[in-house]
Amino acid sequence: MDASPSITVAPNVCAVCSKNVDINDSFCDNCGYPLKGSEMDQQTFVVTRNNHEIDLNESLKKVKMASNTLYWIAGATALFGIFSYFITDDPATKISLLIVNFILAAVYLGLGIWSKKKPFAGIVSGFSLYILVIILNTINDPATIAKGLFIKIIFIGYFIKGIKSALEAERIKKELNIE
Amino acid sequence: MNNPAIENSIADQKNCSACNEVLAADSRFCKYCGADQVREHIVLGNQRWVAIKQAALFYLFDIALCCLALFVPAFKTFGWSVLFDTLLAVVAVAFFSLDWKNNKSILAWRNFSVTRLLSYIILAVAGSLFVSYTIGWLNQTLFSKQLSYYWLYSNLSYGKVIMVIFVAIMPALFEELAYRGYLLQKLLFITENKQAIFISAFLFSIMHMSLISIIWLIPFALLLGYVRVKENTLWYGVVMHFSFNLTVCLIEFHQMAHLA
Ligand SMILES: [Zn+2]
Numbered sequence: 001m002d003a004s005p006s007i008t009v010a011p012n013v014c015a016v017c018s019k020n021v022d023i024n025d026s027f028c029d030n031c032g033y034p035l036k037g038s039e040m041d042q043q044t045f046v047v048t049r050n051n052h053e054i055d056l057n058e059s060l061k062k063v064k065m066a067s068n069t070l071y072w073i074a075g076a077t078a079l080f081g082i083f084s085y086f087i088t089d090d091p092a093t094k095i096s097l098l099i100v101n102f103i104l105a106a107v108y109l110g111l112g113i114w115s116k117k118k119p120f121a122g123i124v125s126g127f128s129l130y131i132l133v134i135i136l137n138t139i140n141d142p143a144t145i146a147k148g149l150f151i152k153i154i155f156i157g158y159f160i161k162g163i164k165s166a167l168e169a170e171r172i173k174k175e176l177n178i179e
Numbered sequence: 180m181n182n183p184a185i186e187n188s189i190a191d192q193k194n195c196s197a198c199n200e201v202l203a204a205d206s207r208f209c210k211y212c213g214a215d216q217v218r219e220h221i222v223l224g225n226q227r228w229v230a231i232k233q234a235a236l237f238y239l240f241d242i243a244l245c246c247l248a249l250f251v252p253a254f255k256t257f258g259w260s261v262l263f264d265t266l267l268a269v270v271a272v273a274f275f276s277l278d279w280k281n282n283k284s285i286l287a288w289r290n291f292s293v294t295r296l297l298s299y300i301i302l303a304v305a306g307s308l309f310v311s312y313t314i315g316w317l318n319q320t321l322f323s324k325q326l327s328y329y330w331l332y333s334n335l336s337y338g339k340v341i342m343v344i345f346v347a348i349m350p351a352l353f354e355e356l357a358y359r360g361y362l363l364q365k366l367l368f369i370t371e372n373k374q375a376i377f378i379s380a381f382l383f384s385i386m387h388m389s390l391i392s393i394i395w396l397i398p399f400a401l402l403l404g405y406v407r408v409k410e411n412t413l414w415y416g417v418v419m420h421f422s423f424n425l426t427v428c429l430i431e432f433h434q435m436a437h438l439a
Contacts, residue, residue: 025210032208032215100390121374125381132242132385139250167227167369174217177207 016046017177030177049176056172059165063119066162069155070112070126078105104133119166127159227369234365237274238382241267241357245386264349271357282364285407288414296418299406303419306402307426310395317391339432346428351421358383358400359407359416367408376404399423 014021014028014035021028026036031049034041081101088094108126115122134152137144191204197214207217248254248263275282358379366375380400384393403416 022210027208027210027213029203029206029208029210032213034213103390118374118377120370121377124378128238128382129385132388135242135246136388139246163231164228167231170370 015042016049052172052176056169056176059169059172062158062161062165063115063123063169065158066123066127066165067112067115067119069158069162070108070115070122073126073130073155074105074108074112077101077108081105104129120163120170123159123162123166127156127163130155130159230365230369233274233278234362234369237270237357237361238386240270240274241386244270245388249388261345264345264353267357268349268353271353271361274361275356278361278364281368282360285360285364285411285413288412290410295410296415299415299419300422302402303422304426306395306399307423308430310399311427311430314391314395317394339428343425343428347421347424350424351417354383355403355413355417355420359403360413363404363407372408376401376408380404 012020012023014031014033016033017028017031019028019030021030021035027034033045037045078101081098081104084097084101085094088097107129111122111126111129115126134145192201193204193206193216194200195202195209195212195214196216198209198212200209200211202209202216208215244263244266248260254260254263362382363375363379366378369375370378380397380403383400384396387393387396403419406419407413407416
């Protein structure tokens with residue numbers, strides 16, 4: 001167990017995942033490394049595994065973009081709440097606008113933080129809320145859909161990529177047997 | 180049964196999916212032929228993306244119907260509300276039965292237990308009482324809005340019966356079929372249990388489009404989702420949802436009687 005990972009490992013430890021293996025095994029039963037395979041087999045295995053790791057890092061980057069999108073939306077929603085407060089005259093309306101937007105911002109922020117731990121649930125929930133808010137605003141005032149349309153499309157793109165990548169990351173992690 | 184050692188040794192083993200050699204139960208790869216033992220679960224990547232799109236389609240249908248019912252003034256009559264409740268029920272039944280093969284198992288009620296059923300009912304009624312008195316007050320102070328369903332039914336003959344049907348029975352059946360049935364089952368296929376339960380609860384809660392109600396809708400929906408996954412049946416949830424909403428109706432009837 002204390003053997004430091006190096007090229008020359010004890011024969012009863014897998015060279016790739018360092019898990020204990022039986023000296024008679026042909027393959028590592030944890031990662032599939034061909035223990036008795038030719039040098040060529042073993043190199044191919046390592047290259048494929050490295051490629052998976054590169055894919056995983058790509059996916060995690062896209063997941064992070066979607067998480068950050070949630071933070072951006074949280075910030076924008078809070079700012080919009082403050083802005084509405086100052087341009088609205090009716091005292092009851094301005095207070096409820098402020099409260100509603102602050103609660104929304106807090107929900108986006110919470111989902112953004114949570115999506116670091118559970119990317120799929122955090123991003124799917126945040127994206128659904130975002131779409132619902134756009135729909136409700138459009139019903140309330142159809143002109144709002146055109147406001148910041150470009151940004152909205154970019155955000156939606158990040159979310160969709162984030163959801164796909166969160167699934168992809170889960171899949172590769174399972175395949176590489178890392179948590 | 181009478182030899183636990185044998186039971187254990189069998190549970191600790193499996194056979195390779197390719198060469199049929201005996202492997203340890205937690206082997207991810209066959210140590211004899213190298214065949215991947217978990218791959219079958221993993222290749223479902225594309226099917227999961229398709230499942231997400233189906234779930235999204237279902238949810239958009241529901242949102243469209245709810246928006247029409249809530250925000251088009253002309254639809255705010257009893258007749259239209261019956262139509263929209265019926266359409267929501269049709270959407271729930273349609274999506275549920277289109278995926279009948281994966282969904283039918285949760286309609287069974289195995290391991291039925293009166294004790295557990297009663298505990299769930301008590302939990303739902305207690306939750307409903309708590310929510311009615313705290314959130315009702317919050318809604319009134321923050322938004323000076325009175326939460327009331329009865330106005331829609333009050334001038335109908337048999338108003339109370341009709342209200343119980345449309346507030347307690349229909350949502351208990353069809354919201355459960357839609358959210359803890361179709362949607363949660365799809366999400367369980369896509370991701371792990373905890374995330375699936377959370378997403379179904381969150382989507383269910385925001386679909387009601389009331390910011391204050393989210394405070395109690397999310398915990399309630401999380402509980403329903405948890406019970407549905409734990410008990411592997413839809414029916415405890417249906418009964419809980421019914422008890423919760425029926426309590427709301429009874430409180431309103433009680434308040435009406437006092438006002439009159
Ligand atoms: Zn290994």
